[in-house]
Amino acid sequence: MTDKMNHSSNEPEVETTEPLHFLSKVEASAIETELLRDYRFGQQQLIEIWGYACAIAITKAFPLKSISKKQPTVLVVCGPEQNGSVGLVCARHLRIFEYEPTIYYPKRSSHSVHQDFTVQCEKMDIPFLSYLPTEVQLINDAYNLVIDATLGPESDPKDIKEPYSSILVTLKQVKIPIASVDVPLGWDADEADKEGISPEVLISLVAPKKCATNFSGKHFLAGRFLPYDIQKKYELNLPEFPETECLIEL
Amino acid sequence: MTDKMNHSSNEPEVETTEPLHFLSKVEASAIETELLRDYRFGQQQLIEIWGYACAIAITKAFPLKSISKKQPTVLVVCGPEQNGSVGLVCARHLRIFEYEPTIYYPKRSSHSVHQDFTVQCEKMDIPFLSYLPTEVQLINDAYNLVIDATLGPESDPKDIKEPYSSILVTLKQVKIPIASVDVPLGWDADEADKEGISPEVLISLVAPKKCATNFSGKHFLAGRFLPYDIQKKYELNLPEFPETECLIEL
Numbered sequence: 001m002t003d004k005m006n007h008s009s010n011e012p013e014v015e016t017t018e019p020l021h022f023l024s025k026v027e028a029s030a031i032e033t034e035l036l037r038d039y040r041f042g043q044q045q046l047i048e049i050w051g052y053a054c055a056i057a058i059t060k061a062f063p064l065k066s067i068s069k070k071q072p073t074v075l076v077v078c079g080p081e082q083n084g085s086v087g088l089v090c091a092r093h094l095r096i097f098e099y100e101p102t103i104y105y106p107k108r109s110s111h112s113v114h115q116d117f118t119v120q121c122e123k124m125d126i127p128f129l130s131y132l133p134t135e136v137q138l139i140n141d142a143y144n145l146v147i148d149a150t151l152g153p154e155s156d157p158k159d160i161k162e163p164y165s166s167i168l169v170t171l172k173q174v175k176i177p178i179a180s181v182d183v184p185l186g187w188d189a190d191e192a193d194k195e196g197i198s199p200e201v202l203i204s205l206v207a208p209k210k211c212a213t214n215f216s217g218k219h220f221l222a223g224r225f226l227p228y229d230i231q232k233k234y235e236l237n238l239p240e241f242p243e244t245e246c247l248i249e250l
Numbered sequence: 251m252t253d254k255m256n257h258s259s260n261e262p263e264v265e266t267t268e269p270l271h272f273l274s275k276v277e278a279s280a281i282e283t284e285l286l287r288d289y290r291f292g293q294q295q296l297i298e299i300w301g302y303a304c305a306i307a308i309t310k311a312f313p314l315k316s317i318s319k320k321q322p323t324v325l326v327v328c329g330p331e332q333n334g335s336v337g338l339v340c341a342r343h344l345r346i347f348e349y350e351p352t353i354y355y356p357k358r359s360s361h362s363v364h365q366d367f368t369v370q371c372e373k374m375d376i377p378f379l380s381y382l383p384t385e386v387q388l389i390n391d392a393y394n395l396v397i398d399a400t401l402g403p404e405s406d407p408k409d410i411k412e413p414y415s416s417i418l419v420t421l422k423q424v425k426i427p428i429a430s431v432d433v434p435l436g437w438d439a440d441e442a443d444k445e446g447i448s449p450e451v452l453i454s455l456v457a458p459k460k461c462a463t464n465f466s467g468k469h470f471l472a473g474r475f476l477p478y479d480i481q482k483k484y485e486l487n488l489p490e491f492p493e494t495e496c497l498i499e500l
Contacts, residue, residue, distance in 0.1 A: 040369040042294045049298065059494050096474060097494055119290040124477045224346060227374045244309050244347055 018237040020250070022210045025189045028153045031206055031234060039227060044113050046223075047082060050205050051089020051117075053222030053246045054181055057203045058090065058147065059097055060249070061179060061218050067144050071100050075143040077132070077167060077185075078105040079150040085109070086181055086205070087149025088117040095126055102143070104129040106163045132166075136173040146171060148180040148199060153189035153209055157196060160186065171197045179203060187211045207236045208250065222247040268487040270500070272460045275439045278403045281456055281484060289477060294363050296473075297332060300455050301339020301367075303472035303496045304431055307453045308340065308397065309347055310499070311429060311468050317394050321350050325393040327382070327417060327435075328355040329400040335359070336431055336455070337399025338367040345376055352393070354379040356413045382416075386423040396421060398430040398449060403439035403459055407446060410436065421447045429453060437461045457486045458500065472497040 023031070035041045064072055076091040078084035084105065091101035103126055108118060122128070133139055139146070148171065150164060160168060168186045171178060179201035183189045186196025189209040201218045202208075206226065212219065224241050231238055241248050273281070285291045314322055326341040328334035334355065341351035353376055358368060372378070383389055389396070398421065400414060410418060418436045421428060429451035433439045436446025439459040451468045452458075458471065471488070474496045481488055491498050 039373045040366040042292075042363075042366060044292045044294045045298045048295045049302075052299075056494055093475070113292075116290040116292060120477075123289045123479070125479075225343070227370075229373070229375075244306055 018235065020239065021207060021234065021236050022213050023189075023207050023234070023236075024210055025153050027234060028189065028206065028209060031230060034230060039230075043082070044116070047085045047113070047117065048089055049225055049246075050223045051086045052093050053205075053224070054086060054090040054147075054149075054203050055093035055097060057201070057220040057222050057247050058094060058099075058145075058179060060220070060247075061201045062145055062177070064098060069144050072098065073100045073102065073143045074145055074147060075129075075139065076101050076103045076147040077150050077171070078103060079152070079164070080107040080109055081152060081154070082114075083149050083152035083181055083183075085114045085117045087147060088114075088121050090147060090149065090181070091126055092117075092121050092124060095124055101147075102127045102129060104132050104167075106132075106167075132163075132170055134166075134170060136170060136175075139170070140175045143176055145176050146174060146178045148178050148185050148197060150185045151183065153183050155183070157186050157188045157193050168197065177201065181205070183209055183211060203247075204250075207234075207238065219250040220247050221250055224248075268485065270489065271457060271484065271486050272463050273439075273457050273484070273486075274460055275403050277484060278439065278456065278459060281480060284480060289480075293332070294366070297335045297363070297367065298339055299475055299496075300473045301336045302343050303455075303474070304336060304340040304397075304399075304453050305343035305347060307451070307470040307472050307497050308344060308349075308395075308429060310470070310497075311451045312395055312427070314348060319394050322348065323393045324349050324351045324395055324397060325379075325389065326351050326353045326397040327400050327421070328353060329402070329414065330357040330359055331402060331404070332364075333399050333402035333431055333433075335364045335367045337397060338364075338371050340397060340399065340431070341376055342367075342371050342374060345374055351397075352377045352379060354382050354417075356382075356417075382413075382420055384416075384420060386420060386425075389420070390425045393426055395426050396424060396428045398428050398435050398447060400435045401433065403433050405433070407436050407438045407443050418447065427451065431455070433459055433461060453497075454500075457484070457488065469500040470497050471500055474498075 076087045078087040094101045177200040180199040181203050182205045184197050184199050187193045192211045203220045203222050224246050326337045328337040344351045427450040430449040432455045434447050434449050437443045442461045453470045453472050474491050
């Protein structure tokens, strides 16, 4: 046996004395690199963890019983990179939780990890829209909410290209609530942007980004798996997650 | 838009009229092949889903507050294949949930997916035992329970080789409770075996195997992600999972 068999202390998960740290783009990218390279987390694994936690967040913010329309429809708008795949996983779990997600995924990634998540949704008969209606009332009427899993912290809001610039115009006009994953469409991860959309719900992954500092809506931190050493190194000062919850409302 | 935009019906998740189906080895293998090949689930993704659900099962069967020893120690015995990696993921999540897992993983897989899960545990400072004490009292004294993530449905109990035959002898003598993942060590997936261990808790993955038909301990079905078409095709008749729970006690 190793001499580690008898543990001498139970390392605390949380340090509550310091305020929550809001990550810059650079820090967010560094943490992800470290998780993938040093801790050998897989991209597929992280996307599954995050997408599942996003689905749980949606069930808390919009419980089935509170849904006003007859059908619990949800429109999930997915971007071309990792954030989009988180949206795909979220849609798949929402389907399992008896919601009725519909996916709009205009630019599909050529990476096999993203393609696999797409097939999983297709094979579960989750409908994919071939285009997003420009008539906003159609969206308001058809869905209870929109999940914005469009662009992540890596994107530059000053350089949003089609089809995302048109999606931004549309989503700025919808009247149903929007829940954004990590960074709302049109925002810069380092600062909130009034040119972007105005989500009612924000689901931060790993830790909230700087842009979320003054976010006044419902704000979840999703995905409870971060190694303690990473939490310490980046002084994240994450709050204590209740019991076995995979997310926490900030 | 597709004509699927307006859903006409909400497909029920559950059919409660028929009894739960207990899978044969052949069926269990066929379902897994279908998930990987047709639904394009990744092995890494499935292991993460199952390991997480196993950790949640342990927190339900052995809540931190009910743990009798001063430290919430758990011994996780991991086999060489997929079942062992489910144990590694379970240990990692238990650590996040403030338990103190220790891993015994005598034969490490050479596959990168399994190696990655190992590194994740090592980097989170979860101790690995270099050998299992043959003096059973040491195990009874050091740990609150043992998680048996040793051999899966593919193994033949009549052909258990070292080191697992010795582990079997040891685990048959321990007095602390054992929680087995999918198929208890020494059992055949198609029938319970008195020559095997006697777990207090069984955590079935996908669906229970035939060997669990008359299991009298605490029995969980873990991992709520199975596409409806698979549930139908194999007539699984899974029970209804409560709300957003990732497992259910059978």
